[in-house]
Amino acid sequence: MAVTIERRPEQTEVLRRVIDTVPALIGYWDTDLRNVASNLAYVDYFGLTPDQVRGMHIRDVLGPSVYELNKPFIDGALRGEHQQFDRTLIDAGGKIRFTQATYIPDVVDGVVRGFVVHVSDVSERVQAEKARDDAVTLFETAMSNAPIGQAVVDTSGRWLQVNQAMCDLTGYSADELRDLSFRDITHPDDVPAADLHLAQLLEGSRTHIESEKRYIRKDGSIVWVQRNAVIVHGVGAGAADIVIAQIQDITQRKNAEAELARQAVTDALTGLGNRHSLMAQIDALRHLRADGVGLLFLDLDGFKSVNDTYGHSAGDELLADVASRIRRTIDDGDLACRIGGDEFVVIIYSATSPEDIERHRVALKRAVAGDYLLPSLTEPITIGASVGSSWSNTGDHRDHRDLLTVADQDMYRDKIATRHAIVATQPITPPDDH
Template sequence: MRFSATSRLILLAVLLSLGIGGLFARSIWTLREEAWHHAERTSVNLVRTLDQNIARTMESVDLSMQRVVEGVTDPYVMALPVEMRQRALFDNSLRVQGIGSLLVLDRAGNVVIDSEFLEPRKANFADRDYVKVFDSGAHTGLYVGAPVRARLTGRYSLPLSRAYYGPDGQLAGVVVGTLRLAHFQSLFEALNLGPGGSLNLFRSDGIVIARFPFSEDVRGRSLAGTANIRAFQSARSGVFTGRSAIDNVERLYAFRHVGDYPLMVNVAQSVDDILAGWYRSAWILGGFALLLMAACVGLAGLFARELRRRQQISARLEQAERDLRTILNNLPSMIGYWDRDLCNRFANHAYLDWFGQAPGQIRGRHIRELLGDELYEKNRPYLEQALQGHEQLFERTIVDPAGVERYAIASYVPDFDGDEVRGIFVQVTDITERKRMEEALFEEKERMRLTLRSIGDAVVCTDAQGLVTYLNPVAQRLTGWQGFDAAGRNVDEVVHLLVPDDQAPQPSPLRLALQQKKPVEPTRGVVLHRTSGQRFDVEESASPITDRHGQITGAVAVLRDVTDAVAMAEHMAHLAQYDALTDLPNRVLLQDRARQALAHARRDGNSVAVMYIDLDGFKQVNDTRGHDVGDELLVQLAQRLTGAVRASDTVCRQGGDEFVVLLPGIDAAEQACQVACKIMAACSAPYQLSSHVLSVDLSGGIALFPEHGQDFEALSRHADAAMYAAKHAGRRQFRLYAGADAESVRVALEGDRASACS
């Protein structure tokens, strides 16, 4: 396989750079190994020194304690005077650095001899592990306890203890010595292992005795079972790399077991501290190596690129030209370039469709030859502006070779060479379809606008957020908002729908249509005119507007003005229950109120009165004065009757000149008689009727519940019978019904001032 000169040059540069990189990598790795081995040697030496120092201290304390054990078991020593006994027992202990008190405890844990006081301090240590272990017989010899706060001095210390026995071989007590933990801390602090270094003294079971850096919460903590403790326990000494269970820092650990004592000491240097110097050297050497390698490869690459550059540029230019022509020829728009003399330099295939000429036929020709004189003259102002450096955008109508009129939008973009225009880029896009669609859309919108203006209902349109976009004239009349004022406002502000019989706001159907995404059935409500406050009863229905993808784009609400219909319905409802002439309740409403009054009377134990009243000589008034005068007389009579009774009473026109009065909630017949007297008095005065003055007499009958009937029909019959009895008795009087076989009782005559019920 043959390689070109460029390939061989690049290969040589790559091999050279790889060689440089390999040499530097070897040097960097050698520096790392030297730094690591130096750290291992330093750690091993330090841990050996600590081991020896701590072992000597432990040995000194143990010897002192053994001397005390020998003394307390020697009757001769114990027989000495106290001061001499103290010197004999504790003389050696005073020379041990870091030692605290030496105490002799009896088997119960009480202090019997104190190295610091002739009179031993009062304390009991039966709860300490160094007493319990000997008491249980589980240990002999020296026992190293867990670090504790001294009960007598309050200082943290490491208790060491030995048992002593009586002549019978039974446990007599325990000798306890303490090493102050501060002694170990000062010993550790004298060593400088860097910011991430650590020194630790453990009991063999993993309990922390002392640590540097010092941490109060670590002292006495058990790390048994952790990976580092298992490594310490697996051998008498060693070196390994591990991660601390206390602070999770990776360190190089050198450890040793302290003599024959159940203690372990380790020196730990942070891996980051050990390799910090090496990292700096590695970065410097590595960066220099990479720089050399990059320089070799870069120089070779620059040279090779320069060799290939001309070929690549030439190939790219050819490819770019082909791609550009392909793109331009497949665009639906006419794309062309005309120099400053307006001669064509380029034209795409779209010119063939528009002008019936291929790009090769157009190239080099003046634009006038292509457009023709008429179209050229129309376009010349835009061409001149473009040649002066101003972009042009305009619409134009062109007739193609088939004679079809087509709409186009033309763009003239100047091509600058510095400050000078050297040509024009021309783009002409066919917008015939868009124009037709715009015209069709305009016509459709115009039809919709005219339709909405001509319909009798109010129409409100909003966008998807419920902001008003359109109000037809009827909606403007109902709401008092002009279209331009309402545009962009919340529909609830423009069309504020209220509950028909209340001023409380009612949920907007249009909002519901937007939220539920479906049409809302007509809702009755009231709309207040914005300025005049006029009330309009309306029925509002609403529907969402969606696009072809089903997305909500707005909503339309139709409000039908039903004010006249509501008024007519209310009027018809009123006529169904009231007399058209006098506006008094008719018999239908009277019967309903009578049923309620009788129900209350049965519940409350009181009475109800029904009065039948008839005008005396009313037919003669109609015959002589005319029906208009008679109607006016009935109206005034109705007003006097209403004024003579309570608001809770009901005056009803039965028909013609006959009236009925319902008196609910009365206690006795005397009350009905008094009302009859008031009616006679109120109606006896002359009536002023247009140009006539008339005096009219009344006749009436009264029936009472429950004496004269249990329902309204019975009371009506009996009151009617009493009224006819009054007419037969001479008129101008009221009669109280007294029963089917008895004559009715006269209760009031015209002019009477009081009732005559008896």
């Protein structure tokens, strides 16, 4: 038995006020697509009052073009199927509205009697989504076309998004990087600093990180990078914080800096250390050495005559060969320097006693003195060497630069002794009786 609900006039008036205050289109259309009821929102959308809309065909309200677009949904509602779709409308004031329309079938005893229309203005949401999508598109476009590496990292350090420049920099594909964290490709010596920087970003003690670090490329080679990173806090429920990083290859610059630093302490002719390098190491001895250290001072005998007889090019070749012999004679951990002209100084870190430094002195003298076949000469030349030594005992608090003075003085004693030995071994020429 059907139940009839009788509404009093005041209830109908309240219902009318309710639907008129709803900020959405509300209407009822019968199966002939004629309007039965509508609210005041139709004035804003179509410039028609509820009284004017009543009895109109839906096509005349929507207009022919919108009607044709909506007809499949109208037909669906008349079949008893719930419909929901998005539609762009131009209202009576010429304003573009992005709407979401819902058609709800009115079914009585299994028969569709009409359908209720509910149309909400979702322009703000659509514009916000468009702004978001535009921002995402702009970000992705900027990343894709950036000439330097760009990446998005989560708070655990895993790569979320990388651009092609980052792939080129590391040698990994984007998919391979997404299976890794930044720690997996960071040089082990640089991981502690990188972890500290991430922690500072997360705790808020720093908002921006700028640092230089090393990555290990997929092929095992090392690349120096300058990394600039900022944290972006998630907006909205469940949104995660992320770190956005720009990563630039500075390997060439670092290599150039290293080469300049090397040149500053390297003798250009021989590749040994220079005077600056020697004095820096001597000054550091008091801080680096707890035990004794030995020093050798070597000067070539007869070098001036090589320059005078064969030219300075031959003299340079001789100095380079002397440097090679010194390298082959001393231990890997010892430091050899050319401090000017034909003078060389060697810090023998490996020496353990004055007797040991004397053994090194004799070995160096024997190695350097002798015959040299230079590239520019057809005959070998013979050169001598004078070598002095000095030793600093454990706990000796004197200026370690004195080691150089003592070794220099000892070298001159060796030079005088060598000359005397040469004179003593020369044969005595008998006087000419004639």
